[in-house]
Amino acid sequence: MTESNPNTAASPETELSPSALSVANVSKRYRTPDGNVQAIDDVSLSLAPGDFVALHGPSGCGKSTLLLMAGGLLSPDSGVLEIGGEDPYALGAEARAAFRAERVGFVFQQFHLIPFLDVLDNVLVGELAGTSTNGEFRDRARELLDRFQLGHRLHHVPSKLSIGEQQRVALARAFLRSPALILADEPTGNLDAENAAIILEHLGNFAATGDGAVLMVTHDDRAKAAAGRSVEMREGRLV
Amino acid sequence: MTLHRLILREIRHRKVNFALSVLGAAVAVAAVLSTVGALRAYDRETEAVIDEMEEATKAEMAKLEDEIRKSMKGLGFNLFIFPEGQDLSEVYAEGFASRTMPEEYVTKLAESGVVTVNHLLPSLTKKLEWPEQKRTVILIGVRGEVPIAHRSPKAPLIDPVEPGHLVMGYELHRSLGLKKGDTVTFMEREFTIDDTYEARGSKDDITLWMNLGECQEMLDMKGEINAIQALECNCATVDRLGEIRAELGEILPNTQIIETQSTALARAEARNQAAATSRAQIEAKEEQRARLRAEREKLAGWLLPVATLVSMIWIGLLAFINVRERLPEIGILRAIGVKGRTILGAFLGRAVLAGVVGGVIGVVVAKVVKLPSVDSGPIIESGEWIAAIVTAPLLAALAAWLPSLAAAQRDPAEVLRHD
Structure with missing residues (x-):
């Protein structure tokens, strides 16, 4: 685990390529019944492969919005965003979906496991993205689940798992394709200290391989401490 | 997955x-x-x-037709063949002819290849006094239906009466208290009653039917008949009846043919109805x-x-x-x-x-x-x-x-x- 270092937050001048994630002068505004809300305001951030960055700040400051934008799910109003040197928003919807399947892994506070699929199928659900349906990820899924101490739970549905186990399944799902970028939104928010530590350790280990980067939204001090660097956000801006 | x-x-x-x-x-x-x-x-x-x-x-129609066919017979035949020279006004007054003709006429007709009639029924009819009962009756000698030689057999319209047997009209058997199977004496001969009819409201009610041969013998008129009743084919028009008369007239020139009722038309109408x-x-x-x-x-x-x-x-x-x-x-x-x-x-x-x-x-x-x-x-x-x-x-x-x-x-x- 590395120490938190907010000063490493990238400036607009930062070299974007070959970053795992490059965000340059990105802004996002929401229209609401009460008027426009500037969710993200001229944010720049860069994550190189091997980075494990914690993004924190008060509720409503734009952390989750930035995470969704970084995941190719929410297009910015302005600025440039690249994952592995490629702008997902330059792609059509279907191509962007395929891009996400290949390059990005997601972990959420609510896990978002599919309730009627067993553990193994939940990890393999990414196969539905269509890039591979010949079972090539089956061994990889079993290996991940073994590593996360879920080898004995392969055919259990999520409701039969503990909270910590469910988050580990979600983590295995995110890791399945060895993505360039893992985006984690409050991954320890529902976990006890022991399970939070396990999740943070696995996220750290993923980043430590140097193959990909982790951007984690969190309020959890333990998580901030676990990340290599920490970036604070307020009112849509990095501070 | x-x-x-x-x-x-x-x-x-x-x-x-x-x-x-x-x-x-x-x-x-x-x-x-x-x-x-x-x-x-x-x-x-x-x-x-x-x-x-x-x-x-x-x-139902077949049954009805059969019933009509039989009831037409009961109402009177369409055609009566009477001996030549018979005064028809006498026939209309009495209901039968006083003159006679040879019984073989009916055989001649049956063997002639006639096409316009189906049924031939020779009869000898006489009105006389029933000596034992002191009452007037109409006696009809019948021999049943004479089959037409070139035709397939048809169901007879009337069954022959066996010798020694009588069929009795309604008024006679009612007034005398007789019923089927009883014996009765008629002109000094014993007869068994073969059948008794329901009331018809006609001369049939005072009629006795007996075997033609027996009747001829009792009346001392052997080999004689005074009418042949003939029923026409399935014809529905008066013109057709004219054709029948023409055909029969050719076969039996020494006879005269009358149509007593337009029964064919009635029958056709009934059937059509x-x-x-x-x-x-x-x-x-x-x-x-x-x-x-x-x-x-x-x-x-x-x-x-x-x-x-x-x-x-x-x-x-x-x-x-x-x-x-x-x-x-x-x-x-x-x-x-x-x-x-x-x-x-x-x-x-x-x-x-x-x-x-x-x-x-x-x-x-x-x-x-x-x-x-x-x-x-x-x-x-x-x-x-x-x-x-x-x-x-x-x-x-x-x-x-x-x-x-x-x-x-x-x-x-x-x-x-x-x-």
Whole structure:
């Protein structure tokens, strides 16, 4: 685990390529019944492969919005965003979906496991993205689940798992394709200290391989401490 | 992980929603097939009823014709052949001829190849005093029907009276208190009563029928008859009767032929009347059933589209609920790169499966259920079964199309941001 270092937050001048994630002068505004809300305001951030960055700040400051934008799910109003040197928003919807399947892994506070699929199928659900349906990820899924101490739970549905186990399944799902970028939104928010530590350790280990980067939204001090660097956000801006 | 696995796992997880979708499809298919099948069954029943009525009418007509044929004989024959020179005014006054002719005339006629008559009945009639009872009777000697040589045998209009036997008119047996099987003395001879007739309101009521030969012997008129009764063919026109007279006149020139009543016409009219009555009954039945069918068609005309529409709305609503319940699932699937058309396929595949299962159940239900007022079960052609099983999933997919499309186009960021 590395120490938190907010000063490493990238400036607009930062070299974007070959970053795992490059965000340059990105802004996002929401229209609401009460008027426009500037969710993200001229944010720049860069994550190189091997980075494990914690993004924190008060509720409503734009952390989750930035995470969704970084995941190719929410297009910015302005600025440039690249994952592995490629702008997902330059792609059509279907191509962007395929891009996400290949390059990005997601972990959420609510896990978002599919309730009627067993553990193994939940990890393999990414196969539905269509890039591979010949079972090539089956061994990889079993290996991940073994590593996360879920080898004995392969055919259990999520409701039969503990909270910590469910988050580990979600983590295995995110890791399945060895993505360039893992985006984690409050991954320890529902976990006890022991399970939070396990999740943070696995996220750290993923980043430590140097193959990909982790951007984690969190309020959890333990998580901030676990990340290599920490970036604070307020009112849509990095501070 | 495959799409069909996802669909099947989800169905197993949300059994109630899927079962209700299946129910919707099954109800629609059953309603449509039952209605169509019942209408067809009703048509078949109608045909069977009409056929049965026509058969019954034919049988009734045959029976009626036979009865009319016999009653015509009872009313008097169409044609009487009397000896030449017989004063017809005497015949009209007395009811029989005083002059006689040889009995072989009837044999000659029977062997002549005559075509216009069916039945020949020679008779010898005399009005006389029943000496033992001191009352006037009409005595008729009959030998039954003389078969026409070149014809196939027909049922005789009248049976011959055996020697030693009598058939007695109503007034005679009633006033004398006699009944069938009793013996009676007539002109010093013992006779057994062979039959007694009901009242006819004519001279028949004071008539005695006996064997022609016996009658000739008792009246000392051996080999003589004074009339041949002849019944015409199945002719319905007066002109035809003219032809009959012409033909008979050629064969028996020493005779005269009179038509006592227009019985042929009466018979034809009676027959036609009976046939018309039967036809009217059949037509009334056909009309009644056609009216009922039209009412049912009218009912089916709005029931079928309504049942289909309600079922589609039902399936669409359930699909909408299913989509709502699965929003987080849709969000995460879209986030991890599952394409919109795969999501669309997951929801449509589910609807198609519900349609297939519902279609099969609907077909089975339609086959089993009997609708009121149709005696047999609905008749469903094999093509309709197949059409139902093919159409039900298509309609189910159509019903689920909008909710499925909404699911496929759902913005994952929107879902995940609000979760």
